[in-house]
Amino acid sequence: MPLLQDGEEKVLRNIFTKQLDAHPPQHQHQHWAQICSGNPTNRIRGCDRYGCGNFGADRHSGKEKHAGVDVICSDGATVYAPFSGQLSGPIRFFHNGNAIDDGVQIMGSGYCVKLVCIHPIRYHGQIHRGQRLGKMLPMQKVYPGIISHIHVENCDHSDPTHLLSPDVPPLPQQQDGRWAAVCAGNPTNEIRGCDKYGCGYYGAPRRSGKGRHRAVDVICADGATVYAPFSGQLSGPVKFFHNGNAIDDGVQIQGSGFCVKLLCIHPIKYNGAISKGQVLGRMLPMQRVFPGITSHIHIENCDHSDPTSNLERGKGQ
Ligand SMILES: [Zn+2]
């Protein structure tokens, strides 16, 4: 299916031919690169209580339409350039100086796009496809419970959806063993260190050295949004304390070759399917039960093996 009219295509082909002289062939792509770490397929925000993420979705009670596409991105996640081009900015959307009122434009490779709700590493100069462009701003601070996302808008307000799908379909998840970020604000699944209640790594001593921690504690602020680390079927509730305290809730996910229990979270549901990176629930108020602890999701493989290597996504990139 041609994306452009014949005349436009000829003009663009000339531009591409010129760029082919200046850039090595690996910079020629029909689709954009991954924009946000943890979202390799540029998955688009569905609907939440603030609205929907697709192009043309209703805004302001139907009086306006969404002129962009919202690409799911956890707060604090690394953002990459979708194509090579020249930066300009800052691009502001809200003009009220809130925590997410920043962004940048990229023009080049035959495209022009605005990426909003991110903080770029700079506002000017050249950037290359796939290069680190900045970081996702704390959207949860402004819209608690929203599916955090980068607002991606073509400069001519046309629909960028078809450009966001990957060049090559991603490998099946069994082969991509790395899990998605499980907590908003912790894009690299940082593991709890040690505090006065204990340590968060696999095998840490428990119960005065009589037991071992057969799980990993991923840092997660009380109330933060929790995401599914991989696609699978939910079951639960899964309880750890069995005393009805404020954090005695959790869920199991089985699928994609994995089975894991996520504890101290309140899931959106206890059964049915969930997709990798989808909102799974929210972090329970751990500070109420353990004041001063490093709040965390307790993540336990169903077979009690060590999940650390699956959690260490995006490290050393
Ligand atoms: Zn948007």
Ligand SMILES: [Zn+2]
């Ligand atoms: Zn734990």
